[in-house]
Amino acid sequence: MVKPYDKQFKLAAVQYYSEHKNLGLKGCAKNLGVSYQTLSRWKKELRESRVIHPRGSGNYSSDLAKENARLKCQLRNTEEVLDVLKKAINILGN
Incomplete structure (x- = not known):
């Protein structure tokens, strides 16, 4: 089942990665309790469109x-x- 994450959490997660690049994407994702692919997708969305689109069961x-x-x-x-x-x-x- 997909966990719904709000926009603020996604932005904070990408910010956390940018401040802790020494951990790498996988290490940051593990610390945040999300998958590597999810954090990578949020980072890509923010880089390409400057917006993170809400996804999940409640949207x-x-x-x-x-x-x-x-x-x-x-x-x-x-x-x-x-x-x-x-x-x-x-x-x-x-």
């Missing part, structure tokens, strides 16, 4: 998009449960 363009994502997740979970029940019926039926 939707509208309430409709949020509800749509919730319903898709619910449908996926329901389908998984149904598959498990079908397998159980086949096993118990034999």
Whole structure:
């Protein structure tokens, strides 16, 4: 599951890296509790556009998009449960 990080945390993480380059990107990422790829992406976004775009499960363009994502997740979970029940019926039926 993706952890949502706010814009302020992302900016602070990139700032931390710029102040502790001796640790390297991997060392800074480990100290901050994020993956190397995540910190690298934030650094690249900030360098290219001077803006870090918010991402994560809590960032939707509208309430409709949020509800749509919730319903898709619910449908996926329901389908998984149904598959498990079908397998159980086949096993118990034999």
